[in-house]
Amino acid sequence: MEPVLFYGVPHGCSFGSIVALEWLGQPYRLHRIDMLSKRSEGFARVSPLGQTPAMIAPDGKPLTESLAILHNIAARGLDKGLGFAQGTREFDDLNWMLSYLHTTLHSDLGYGWNAYKLDEDDHAGKAFLRRLAREKSAEAYAYLQGVLEGREWLAGNTKTVADAYFIGIARWGEDLGLFDIARDFPGIHRHMARLEADPAVIFAHAIEDETPHRSSGGFCGQLTAQDLDARLAA
Template structure:
């Protein structure tokens, strides 16, 4: 059976997994999870015990969590798409390095800003956390801008799951009011805009916002949590 991706709103990093699935072009379904009011569901807890998204319910009923693992799983389903690379290749190592950076450095740089987002506007800790987040994220934006200035994509000559993951995280700088990317990182902003024009990225935005969405891949529709019970592995 087709895989099922659990994606989080608002503006979760699972955005990148939706983009990657669209690029893959194979059948898949989605489950929408509001991360501000997580569902009180045994099925959700079985799929993702820590309550995090994304999570991918695999064809055999096993659940896979963590973006790093999910993106590799998507990429290996058809290496001919060049979203990933065969193991024991230099390209595979480079992809691993980039995904590791995007997850451990870039993604984590925004944690303090998301914590600040949850605080009252008059909380004195709010701006302290935002300033710390901006400092950490700025280092990542600078590094990525230098990197993309000499290449078309983050890894190799074609877009990969790393580019899909990047576009879901890079937007946080402006979403959280920390950066003006066009003014501060113009080359990286151009790269971001190139991705924003991609049909899969446009689709992922529409899915997140709950707008009518036109798939250019293998999207079969949303599915309710209760309908997944027979799919779960024992």
């Protein structure tokens, strides 16, 4: 049975998993999770921590965490260059890049999102977290900009799941009002612009925004809450 990806809105890092599934081109379904609303019992069975992305994998078992899901997708897309065989240097490079994006860029920008979780009148706390997000993520953006000098993609000679994950989280620098990416990191901006023109990225934006969309991959439709319950009961 086709896998089901649970993606979070607004602007979740699960965006990258949608892009990767589109690049894979195999049948899949999506299930929308509003991260600002109460989670359903069905989603809790797939993701007990209530985090996205989460996936009902092709074998019917739950899979959580971006890196695990992206590696699952990559392993099914070796023929397309989305990933590489484990044990190769190319796999190590991809795994390193995914880890850097997750543990550094994602985490650094996360300080900015955490500022919104503080009490409304905690101005000092909010300012501290935003400053921390800006200072730390600036280093990450600058480092990644250096990586992109002289190469077209983040991890190899073709686009991989690392580029898919990148486009889902690199946008946060402007979402949070921390940077003008085009001005502050022109190399990052060029890579983002290239990805933004990709049909899979355009599709993922339309899915998030609930606007008319056209899949260039294997999208089979959204799974309703009722469909999810039936799928989990099977």
